[in-house]
Amino acid sequence: MSLNWENSPATADYSIEELVITVLAEQFNNGEQATNGMGSFIPVAAFMLAKKTHAPDLIWLASSIGLECRPERIPASTLEAPLWRDSIMYLEQYSDFWDLVQNNWINKFCVGAGQLDQYGNANNSVIGGSDYHRPKVRLPGTAGLADLCSLNKKLYYWNLNHSPRSLVEKVDFISGAGYLDGGDARERLGLGDGPQLVVTNLAVMDFHPDSKRMRLKSVHPGSTVEEVQQATGFELLIPEEGVPNTRVPTQAQISLIRDVIDPDGMRNK
Amino acid sequence: MSLNWENSPATADYSIEELVITVLAEQFNNGEQATNGMGSFIPVAAFMLAKKTHAPDLIWLASSIGLECRPERIPASTLEAPLWRDSIMYLEQYSDFWDLVQNNWINKFCVGAGQLDQYGNANNSVIGGSDYHRPKVRLPGTAGLADLCSLNKKLYYWNLNHSPRSLVEKVDFISGAGYLDGGDARERLGLGDGPQLVVTNLAVMDFHPDSKRMRLKSVHPGSTVEEVQQATGFELLIPEEGVPNTRVPTQAQISLIRDVIDPDGMRNK
């Protein structure tokens, strides 16, 4: 906590998971309320890092249950009581949580998806097969993703396996609404906000404000624009002014992640 | 509790309130779930008496909050914590209570009304005046009566002031649906059950199974059919086979009411 993170120098000693965590952490700020779902070691690490550096007053709701919890470190599960240790409030789920979420008092959600498409639509349901009821691959299912995607949330996706199979032109099944067919399709259904950022093992993408197509924002050191495009199942928008490198973690961020937040290395699981 | 209530002889030493309590108590039986509203000393006494005599396994929900409570005696309010002392469950109101009530797991309700009409419609809202917004008398309001009347409950009314002003041909305002215009009017709206009994200081009335008009069931000792009819603002149905006297309380019932259930005499307030 007393680390001088603000003036800490950049480091080359980081893993891809750690880079993704630092990029995500920067998206969450003081005065905001954010939550994560299950199987979410990366978002949990990002929230914890944000709170220990630039955003001590970020309000983190752990896994929709534990408000302002203080786990000693990331535990072995993000859907179990050790995570929401020392919470200031347990949100009763059926009314408290879904009231506050639907009414947008909780407004940022960081989550993963089996497939994402060029308009930020997410698929955690089924891939391939003859029809919905005979899929090639049955994924876990939408859980709360379908809800949070339609309930005016700002959505932050992470993906540690950037490939033409996970970033596809069109998802096989929309389990979470992104910008649908792009343009104002989302707005026309009365759905606010939507996907903001996609952080992968290769690059960071956002969405064009008008077309809502996915746009390359930065490439991680060691990757090139061409490599990222090749690893993507659709044509990424490339800003004319060029694509910068993703800012690398600082020494202080890495120390916090390794020594304080996640000494057990759950981020690598 | 150890009083030999089953073989206790009738007594002439009772008040009208006590008679009303004993008549109501008989309506509530083992294996049923019943509740009361606020300002309900008479129903509370009736539930407590039933549980101490023929219906120890009646499930009484005190004022929609305290399940199977055990107040030492009737306290000074029926909408305050002393009533639901020793409850086995506090029903959280917004979901638990209204779920169980709407789904008819709680199915009997004992309540008073400012006006009742010949079809058992109840008024606790406004009397007289030029219109709804300029009433001659503003009553407390419907509270939960409008809900419970429409939610398939068996309704038991009490009235300690049997008069043409409180038992009227047509209520000025329907704050609680009885049989509406009679016949199958209630059923056509999909509303089940409805008013079962009206117990006043003069008589006991039920409702004709077809016409749903109020029908004299018994008159209290000391009253006559004619007196009851004169005190009623509409024509009561009088069974051809005659109208018996209301059964008077037993000594055991009176002792329980006076010495155990309501030593402070809240029933007379």
Next chain:
Amino acid sequence: MQEKITSLEEAIAPIRDGDVVALQIMATYAAPMTLVRELIRQKKKDLGLVVLIGGIAVDWLANAGVINRLIGAAVTMEQFGLCQQYRKAVEQGRIRVEEISESVLNARLGAGARGLPFLTTRGAIGTDLMKENSDNMKMLDDPFGGMPVMACRALVPDFALIHAHRADRYGNIQYEPGARWPDLAIMPKAAKHVVVTAEEIVDSEVLRRHPERTILPGFKVDAVVEVPNGAHPTSFFPNYGYDTQFHREWTSVSRNDEKATEFIDRYIRSPASQSEYLELIGGEERLEYLKEWEGKR
């Protein structure tokens, strides 16, 4: 974290004349009475009041001309009788009543809390409440072919006023186990702004010992004021019972406009602070007495 502690004056000041204000209260049970008095002291007017079962607070606000409309299921002080000042104001057309039943109010506030345009009930079907409130209650067919239901339009009060057992300075609010009426559960979630008085302000660490007792997160609360005995003369279990003597003193004058106003001058307009008010109502001795409520365990 944003600090939410403020004074009574500052907590109530943002309420504008004409606003819709939701008030926690059930007849004689658990109301933020210090906030109610502050509404009168600040001479608010034309407020719309939302109550489940209003009690003495409604009578006071009616006498002081603070409210001109009421959305609620009932107004009564239960064993202390009708609210006579309120009743007269309604009968004279000074307060317009939008009477709805409990399940309808729950549905309206529940929709407000959830950001939905309406919620539904099967209560109150067939009553005249529907006729008088056709703007906010409409029958709706079941799209799946079942029974029709009544849609109840979302109600979003401008403010909710709440009294709680404890809070921290960031506005996290705790309530002790016991009866939790719907006014507490749903009004503050539905309202745009929430003002809370608490018996005590505590360190956040105290709240963390019982996170299941926290009923509102700090980010949903605008202002918190520490007000011991802030529910007097209503009950606030397990801390204290309602004040019978004080309610009777009010009902002994409440049919007489002049005497009622004198009462309000004396107990509400004159005392400069909560502690002066508490001295007036009998001070420490009276407060100790109220702690020993009937049936306390």
Next chain:
Amino acid sequence: MQEKITSLEEAIAPIRDGDVVALQIMATYAAPMTLVRELIRQKKKDLGLVVLIGGIAVDWLANAGVINRLIGAAVTMEQFGLCQQYRKAVEQGRIRVEEISESVLNARLGAGARGLPFLTTRGAIGTDLMKENSDNMKMLDDPFGGMPVMACRALVPDFALIHAHRADRYGNIQYEPGARWPDLAIMPKAAKHVVVTAEEIVDSEVLRRHPERTILPGFKVDAVVEVPNGAHPTSFFPNYGYDTQFHREWTSVSRNDEKATEFIDRYIRSPASQSEYLELIGGEERLEYLKEWEGKR
């Protein structure tokens, strides 16, 4: 009062093949696993299973052929990975999935609990879930002119299976403070019949000490069985954590049908009782170990 205590056999016997059974479970959290094993032991079949987030129980039921359809938001063992037996059964068409999101499932069960034909949400709008579930999810205009909402058809399971911390012999059920997922809050209220296992059966007087912890009244419960460690291998806080080793033992065989069936024969079909099962999974020593869960206070 009606006694509700019975045996595992008798508690599960009334479930008929084809019934819809709602199961409390959140990935690795708080499931009535002894009841799940009893479903397998009694060779139930063609059940429809309702889960919010199903875990190892769904995998077992899939392997044993107990279920042929699933209504739920997700099936996963979180850090232990996908449920492979379930996944294969779906891919082969042996289990039909009606996938709905959490707010839709809450609305469907909430409507079932409240006796309403439907409840509404703004979640899941625009997704393909709507297309695949058009019988149960329909867009509905707001009769007050606001945003349209999605109506979610009432779901009334035949049975709900629940595990709790304690119960009395009349079926009053208590749960300790902590996370209360919607499956616990709403499934048993929506279901026609409720079967509960409890860590301990206690005298009703024990429940009366904390009435706010009682989550279900006895009259809503059909059967109660005392089953210490009845949630193993899922977690049951604060009593014990999930069993990592046991989950891993399952996932090490769950991709192989034959080995998976051997596992189920060994741990579910062979032990004649809960105590034999507990011996098999490591007995007192293992149970003591699980009590010392990570982060316990």
